[in-house]
Amino acid sequence: MQPLPAHWTRRAEFLAGCRAELPIILGVAPFGMIYGALAVGAGLSAFAAQAMSSVVFAGSAQFIAAQLIREGSPGLVVAVTVLVVNLRHLLYSASVAPYLRHLRAGWKGLLAYLLTDEAYAVAIGRYLRDGDRTDADPVSPNRHWYFLGAGLVLWGSWQVSTGVGIFLGALVPASWSLDFTLPLTFIALVFPSLRDRGAFAAALGGGGIAVLAFGLPYKLGLMLAAVGGIAVGLVADRAEREA
Amino acid sequence: MSWLPTLAVAGLLTFLIRLSFIALLGRVETPPLLARALRLVPPAVLSAIILPELLLRRGAVDLSLGNVRLLAGLLATGVAIWTRNVLATIGAGMAALWLLQYLVAR
Numbered sequence: 001m002q003p004l005p006a007h008w009t010r011r012a013e014f015l016a017g018c019r020a021e022l023p024i025i026l027g028v029a030p031f032g033m034i035y036g037a038l039a040v041g042a043g044l045s046a047f048a049a050q051a052m053s054s055v056v057f058a059g060s061a062q063f064i065a066a067q068l069i070r071e072g073s074p075g076l077v078v079a080v081t082v083l084v085v086n087l088r089h090l091l092y093s094a095s096v097a098p099y100l101r102h103l104r105a106g107w108k109g110l111l112a113y114l115l116t117d118e119a120y121a122v123a124i125g126r127y128l129r130d131g132d133r134t135d136a137d138p139v140s141p142n143r144h145w146y147f148l149g150a151g152l153v154l155w156g157s158w159q160v161s162t163g164v165g166i167f168l169g170a171l172v173p174a175s176w177s178l179d180f181t182l183p184l185t186f187i188a189l190v191f192p193s194l195r196d197r198g199a200f201a202a203a204l205g206g207g208g209i210a211v212l213a214f215g216l217p218y219k220l221g222l223m224l225a226a227v228g229g230i231a232v233g234l235v236a237d238r239a240e241r242e243a
Numbered sequence: 244m245s246w247l248p249t250l251a252v253a254g255l256l257t258f259l260i261r262l263s264f265i266a267l268l269g270r271v272e273t274p275p276l277l278a279r280a281l282r283l284v285p286p287a288v289l290s291a292i293i294l295p296e297l298l299l300r301r302g303a304v305d306l307s308l309g310n311v312r313l314l315a316g317l318l319a320t321g322v323a324i325w326t327r328n329v330l331a332t333i334g335a336g337m338a339a340l341w342l343l344q345y346l347v348a349r
Binding site for chain 1: 257
């Protein structure tokens with residue numbers, strides 16, 4: 001058996017993954033701080049706010065959960081909304097699965113826990129650059145350490161920035177209206193997702209239903225809007241493909 | 244009320260979503276309709292949160308100039324389309340909100 005090239009050792013792969021994730025944490029850390037401040041402002045204890053970052057570990061779902069908690073929604077609605085918002089991770093899971101097939105269950109579990117938008121982007125970038133071979137010789141056998149490095153750097157920066165936000169949030173007065181950063185964040189995030197007619201219709205449908213259904217109890221309007229918006233988008237999608 | 248049980252359930256659900264295909268050995272293809280539906284989740288959910296925040300004041304649609312969050316949100320939308328930058332969008336929107344709140348309070 002040939003010795004591994006130096007850049008394929010576990011340590012080298014791990015450090016390369018960490019390095020690849022570093023520029024991304026500059027963009028992520030402010031959101032961790034805003035989330036932390038919003039969560040304590042919504043009435044979560046500092047411990048629960050930090051626990052959400054380590055247990056749920058999904059930025060937009062955490063923002064939405066904090067918003068629902070502030071509005072007094074029941075726990076079931078919060079949990080189901082987090083589920084709906086994170087359903088897109090099914091696509092990430094399907095996308096990286098072929099590259100993780102050879103790993104033991106512990107590794108699969110660990111990397112699944114770390115599979116956020118930002119870690120996925122970095123890890124799948126590496127796998128795609130390598131080509132589609134999943135177990136052929138010319139591919140580094142330690143690529144999962146690269147994924148681990150990227151995922152852990154993001155995880156650490158999310159925990160630390162959440163903690164800073166929780167600490168600062170307790171100091172910021174309500175008159176600063178920091179809760180408005182939430183819709184602003186989503187305004188910035190929604191435009192890159194409006195790539196075709198289906199997505200545009202889903203946004204219009206979801207937004208319109210949310211306004212009409214706002215009076216429903218338990219914040220059910222949000223879930224109705226999510227499902228309705230997706231249905232409207234699918235119809236528009238089909239109309240476009242058949243046109 | 245303690246939110247910890249809710250967070251534990253939400254965290255477990257999120258983990259199971261992420262684990263799903265990885266645990267299924269990567270041999271299962273996502274059905275095309277499911278894949279299309281999942282891609283529509285972000286636009287549907289994000290705008291379902293944005294629009295009520297901007298349009299509704301005390302449970303009613305408010306399109307007046309007194310609705311400072313709507314004005315600040317429209318400005319932020321312009322910045323979002325123009326710059327495609329998240330922090331610039333938040334910065335512009337918050338600056339506009341603070342200025343408008345100050346002007347309205349005077």
